[in-house]
Amino acid sequence: MSIDLQIQKQLRAADRVFELDIALASDSQRIVLYGPSGSGKSLTLKAIAGLMRPDSGHIRVHGRVLFDAAQGIDLRVQERNVAYLFQDYALFPHLTVAQNIAFGLTLGSFNTRRPAQHPAVMKWLQAFELEAIAHSHPAQISGGQRQRVALARALVAEPDMLLLDEPFSALDLSLRQRMRQELADLQTRLQVPMLLITHDPADVEALGQTVFEVRDGRLRAA
Numbered sequence: 001m002s003i004d005l006q007i008q009k010q011l012r013a014a015d016r017v018f019e020l021d022i023a024l025a026s027d028s029q030r031i032v033l034y035g036p037s038g039s040g041k042s043l044t045l046k047a048i049a050g051l052m053r054p055d056s057g058h059i060r061v062h063g064r065v066l067f068d069a070a071q072g073i074d075l076r077v078q079e080r081n082v083a084y085l086f087q088d089y090a091l092f093p094h095l096t097v098a099q100n101i102a103f104g105l106t107l108g109s110f111n112t113r114r115p116a117q118h119p120a121v122m123k124w125l126q127a128f129e130l131e132a133i134a135h136s137h138p139a140q141i142s143g144g145q146r147q148r149v150a151l152a153r154a155l156v157a158e159p160d161m162l163l164l165d166e167p168f169s170a171l172d173l174s175l176r177q178r179m180r181q182e183l184a185d186l187q188t189r190l191q192v193p194m195l196l197i198t199h200d201p202a203d204v205e206a207l208g209q210t211v212f213e214v215r216d217g218r219l220r221a222a
Ligand SMILES: Nc1ncnc2c1ncn2[C@@H]1O[C@H](COP(=O)(O)OP(=O)(O)OP(=O)(O)O)[C@@H](O)[C@H]1O
Pocket: 011, 012, 013, 018, 035, 036, 037, 038, 039, 040, 041, 042, 043, 044, 199
C-alpha cells in the first residue's frame, strides 16, 4: 500500500470551525487529491509531511507508520522520508542550484563547499539537465528550471513518497503543459509514488491514476 491514511482535525479561526475528516487508502503510484480552494487539500498534505498534527487517526506510507494517535506515534518531519514540493518551490535564494539540491540530502552528507561534486547531486543535475546552471542562483534561472531544481532537491534523499502542492501553478500555460509531461515521465522512470493536490482539472487528466475529490474537509471517490 503506497498510502493508508485516516485523519481527523478540527481547526478554529475566529468564528469559523473547519472539520477535516479524511480516509484514503491506495496502492496507486499517482494519486491526485482534487478540489476547490479551502477544501482541505493542503492540510492533508501537511499532515502526511508532519507539518500539521491531526487530532486523531493514523498515517502509513509504504507500510511505515508515520503517525498513529492511538499508539502515540508521531514521527518528526525529518524521520518521515517523504518529500514535499511547495507551491512556490521554496528554493533558497542565496544558495546556488547545486547547493539547493544538496540541501535535500541528509545532514551527514551535506557539504556546502563543493555540492556540485557530490555523487547524488551530480546525478540529479544530470537527470534534470541542470549542469550548465549548477552555479546559478534561483533568481537567475527560468520557472521551469526552478521547478526542476525543487524536484531534484525533493528527490535527492530518495523519499518513499513525493508530495506535490499545486506544482504547476507558478508556471505559464505552455510551460505548465510541458512540465506536467515531464513529471509524468519522471514518475514512470523513477517509480516514486506521488500524491499531488490541485484544483486544476488538467493536472487530474495528466497525472491522476487514482483521483479523490475533496469537499468541505471530506473525500469522495471521483
Ligand atoms: N491554522 C488554521 N486555523 C484555522 N483554520 C485553518 C487553518 N489552516 C487552514 N484552515 C482552514 O482549513 C480549510 C482548509 O484549508 P486548506 O489549506 O487545506 O485548503 P486547500 O484545499 O488546500 O485550499 P487551497 O487550494 O486554496 O490551498 C480552509 O477553510 C482554511 O481556512
